[in-house]
Amino acid sequence: MSNRVNVAVVGATGEVGGTMLSILAQRDFPVAQVHAVASSRSAGSCVEFGDEELVVRDLASYDFSGIDIALFSPGASVSAVHAPRATAAGAIVIDNTSQFRYDDDIPLVVPEVNPDAIGQHVNRGIIANPNCSTIQMVMALKPVYDAAGIERVNVATYQAVSGKGKKAIEELEQQTIALFNSKPALPTEHPRQMAFNVLPQIDAFQDNGYTREEMKMVWETQKILGDDGIRVNPTCVRVPVFYGHSEAVHIETKEKISAGEVRSLLDGFPGVVVIDEQEDGGYPTAVTEASGHDPVYVGRIREDISHPRGINFWVVSDNIRKGAALNSVQIAEYLLKD
DSSP: OOSSEEEEEETTTSHHHHHHHHHHHHTTOOEEEEEEEEOTTTTTOEEEETTEEEEOEEGGGOOOTTOSEEEEOSOHHHHHHHHHHHHHTTOEEEEOSSSSTTOTTSOBOOTTTOGGGGGGGGTTSEEEOOOHHHHHHHHHHHHHHHHHOEEEEEEEEEEOGGGGOHHHHHHHHHHHHHHHTTOOOOOSSSSSOOTTOOBSOOSOBOTTSOBHHHHHHHHHHHHHHTOTTOEEEEEEEEOSOSSOEEEEEEEEESSOOOHHHHHHHHHTSTTEEEOOOSSTTOSOOIIIIITTOOSEEEEEEEEOTTOTTEEEEEEEEOTTIIIIIHHHHHHHHHHHHO
């Protein structure tokens, strides 16, 4: 692949697609040309790329010939149709949807965790981007997994509405305004009122009683770490926060490891920032640290008083940046290195 490449961003008018364009510009990604692509509803409109404005092209008729890397975030059903079109034209697809994550011959990648898997893109020309809640969790798990092994993960997530898209963000805004004006908060994007509420459901319920979002964390953690023996027990919760997912993670390691050792391991891991002071406010939060920033932040690191090999910690990250757009761009950067 040449030093400068042609890039298509598919789903460019969405929350993640727009952030992909922003991050490409911020990180001086070596583009020759960038094409913004979206559905026919958005075709002809303009989106920002650094100091430029790009005219959005219609995905249905878009020709991927000459595109080196295609960053996809249009929805799973759309990726199912158009990602193979892009690879047939010679592009490498980095797909942010759930469409290809569980295919055995398609790598599921967090560059700081399993960069060696990127090379598997030669199978079908596609690299899958994991779920946002999985990405930030495995970033915190990886150094501990390497040092002491992990038998079991219990995790409760507190996920921002931006994970559901622009309409969900707008609904939280509208409901908040409505309630402050003594009007009803009618849900359309969420199953119950979202403003000033906490919903213990993200995505559809499965036959085992878990939601699909929860099962994503099980399947994806095992695939990324390459260990089907890790037991993951998640509860995924939607909270009235705009940007930034939070997670309370409780792990049981194979070998005993202290909280101090975990703190040192995390503090030296790429992409992780530790904020762990045992005092008021001495921990990261979705709003004050995660939102608008690239790292995964970890705090409240402590030994589990109920288990001899238990470790607890708190993880926050911007779900649109590291949880989606940034991770995809980092994968593309790895492709250019090799």
